[in-house]
Amino acid sequence: MQRLPAWPDLHAMFRRLLIAMLIGILAALAVSLFRHAMLLLEWLFLSNNSGSLVNAANSLVWWRRLLTPALGGLAAGALLWGWQRHTRQRPHAPTDYMEALETGDGKFDYGASLVKSLASLLVVVSGSAIGREGAMVLLAALAASWFAQRFTPKSEWKLWVACGAAAGMASAYHAPLAGSLFIAEILFGTLMLASLGPVVVAAVVALLSTQLLNGDAALLYKVDAIAHVTPAEYGLIIATGLLAGLCGPLFIWLFGVVHQQFVRLHLSPPWQLALGGLIVGLLSLLTPAVWGNGYSTVQGYLLAPPVLSVIAGVFICKLLAVLVSSGSGAPGGVFTPTLFVGLAVGMLFANLCGLLMPENTQMVVLMGLTGMATLLAATTHAPIMSTLMICEMTGQYTLLPGLLMACVVASVLSRTLRKDSIYRQHTAEDR
Numbered sequence: 001m002q003r004l005p006a007w008p009d010l011h012a013m014f015r016r017l018l019i020a021m022l023i024g025i026l027a028a029l030a031v032s033l034f035r036h037a038m039l040l041l042e043w044l045f046l047s048n049n050s051g052s053l054v055n056a057a058n059s060l061v062w063w064r065r066l067l068t069p070a071l072g073g074l075a076a077g078a079l080l081w082g083w084q085r086h087t088r089q090r091p092h093a094p095t096d097y098m099e100a101l102e103t104g105d106g107k108f109d110y111g112a113s114l115v116k117s118l119a120s121l122l123v124v125v126s127g128s129a130i131g132r133e134g135a136m137v138l139l140a141a142l143a144a145s146w147f148a149q150r151f152t153p154k155s156e157w158k159l160w161v162a163c164g165a166a167a168g169m170a171s172a173y174h175a176p177l178a179g180s181l182f183i184a185e186i187l188f189g190t191l192m193l194a195s196l197g198p199v200v201v202a203a204v205v206a207l208l209s210t211q212l213l214n215g216d217a218a219l220l221y222k223v224d225a226i227a228h229v230t231p232a233e234y235g236l237i238i239a240t241g242l243l244a245g246l247c248g249p250l251f252i253w254l255f256g257v258v259h260q261q262f263v264r265l266h267l268s269p270p271w272q273l274a275l276g277g278l279i280v281g282l283l284s285l286l287t288p289a290v291w292g293n294g295y296s297t298v299q300g301y302l303l304a305p306p307v308l309s310v311i312a313g314v315f316i317c318k319l320l321a322v323l324v325s326s327g328s329g330a331p332g333g334v335f336t337p338t339l340f341v342g343l344a345v346g347m348l349f350a351n352l353c354g355l356l357m358p359e360n361t362q363m364v365v366l367m368g369l370t371g372m373a374t375l376l377a378a379t380t381h382a383p384i385m386s387t388l389m390i391c392e393m394t395g396q397y398t399l400l401p402g403l404l405m406a407c408v409v410a411s412v413l414s415r416t417l418r419k420d421s422i423y424r425q426h427t428a429e430d431r
Contacts, residue, residue: 019152020163020198024205026147027140027167031206032213034121034136041125053127053292057284065127065288066281072126073277073330076119077270080331083115084269097141097165098423106157108145113138120331123273127291129280129321133172134333140168140206159198166199167206174210174220175392176203181385220393223302226366227398233366234402236353240346240370241377241406245413247345248378251338252422258327269329276328283317290314290321293332294340298372301343302394305364308351315344334422338379339372346371369396373403378414381421383407 042048046068048056057065096113100106120135144164148157162183169179180200211217229237262272283290289297297314305311322337350367369390377386387403390396 016198017201019147019160020201021205023144023147023160023163024167024170024202025209026143027164027202028171028206028209028213030139030143031136031168031171031210034117034132034139037121038125038132041121045125052296053125054288054296057127057288057291062285065284066278069123069127069277069280069284069291070274071277072123072128073273073275073328074270075126076122076330077268077273079115079119079122080273081269083112087112097138097161100141100145100161101158101165105154106145106148106161108142110142110146113142116331117142123277123325123330124293124332126277127280127284128277128330128332129290129292129294129318129325129337130330131293131333131336133169133293133336135331136172137165137168137333140171141165144202163199163202167202170203171206171210173389173393174207174218175389176200176207178385178389178392179203179206181388182380182382184385219395221299221302223365223369223394223396224362225398226362226396229366229398229402233363236350236363236367237370237399237402237406238409240349240367241374241409242413243349244342244345244371244374244378244406245410246417248375248410248414249418251341251375251379252418252420254323255326255334255422258323259329262327262329272328273330276324276330279324280321283321287314287317290317293336294318294322295336298340298343301347302365302368305347305361305368308348311344311347311351315341315348318344335376338376338422342371342373342375343368344371345375366399369394369399370403370406374406374410377407378410379422381411381415383411386411 039049039051042051042053042056046053046056046060048059050056060068100108117135117139120130120132120138123130124132124135141161141164144160144167145157148160152160166176166179166183169182170176173179177200180196180203183199184196262276265272265275267275280290297318301311318337319341322334322341325332326334326337346367346369347364349371350364353367354363373386373390376389377383380386383404384407387400387407390403391400
């Protein structure tokens, strides 16, 4: 019989689990703070209390819909530019949790990171097509780093930053397992498998704390239950994985191309972000759905998939908005916008397949969910995380076997065509 670990080992284990729980609570509070600040600013400046930027855009007159993203970009760019002028040099400590885990010792440039988060808040509430969750995860990692530097030895700082990032993902997306695997898969080699326990605990506690703060335990996306998957649908799921494996590298390449075009303009940060916001404003005159990170549009499409022409039109406009928002340097994440692009690719593919076989709403939703998971896998090279993310956000665990196969196919094909994931590319560009 295997003996129990000695008391010092048990003491260290319980100490780590306790710290992980505290970091989970801190991460949930950080995410909640950002979310409430965003809702407050939307109410003050957009007279919107629905929580949906698409609804806010719909309620604005055309000239405000056009100019609001540009003004938000201008304000965010001025804030970043002013901070750079104030510091007079590039900070030695990282301002991104990926960089802090890969190259640093877990320390952040707190001032620069907070300014970056505030700038992200400004572009998010003004309608820029960028993910708000990136700033949420950054704030959660910052809170974990702050706590770790005061109460833990330096050798553990990276572990607690990883716990904070995973907890931030869990709190933002209601997906603790996927948040944990996000750290384990994308930063493979930085953390040992033995460190995954505290990461999971921090993520779960963050989710529970978020549910307590929000007063409910609802799924992030509401989807009509898919009872079973037919053999033909399994074939389509795998085909979608192949399609996403081709689209993923193209998507990443487009990010780089658009960013380089903005760089060649040699604009200062305020005008560069303002230009990106103006382009988003122009696109929003065609469809208000380009505002925001795409969450409300994804939710609407999952409950009532539109016709092919509507999906195609919104897809083109939203894709352009995401590319110019990120390419102009707007601080924020691309995780949730990638989910929308994947949903659209999957639903467009389903509509095209509907020309050859009987089409039904369940098949379109199924392909949309598959597109979300597989494009995420193709751009992050993290198939297990991507599979669990979609299952946890929607509660559709019936799809787990098919999505796992499709995500592995998408990830392997994408990695074959392009070595770097979207996170590796962004880290390289920031250095």
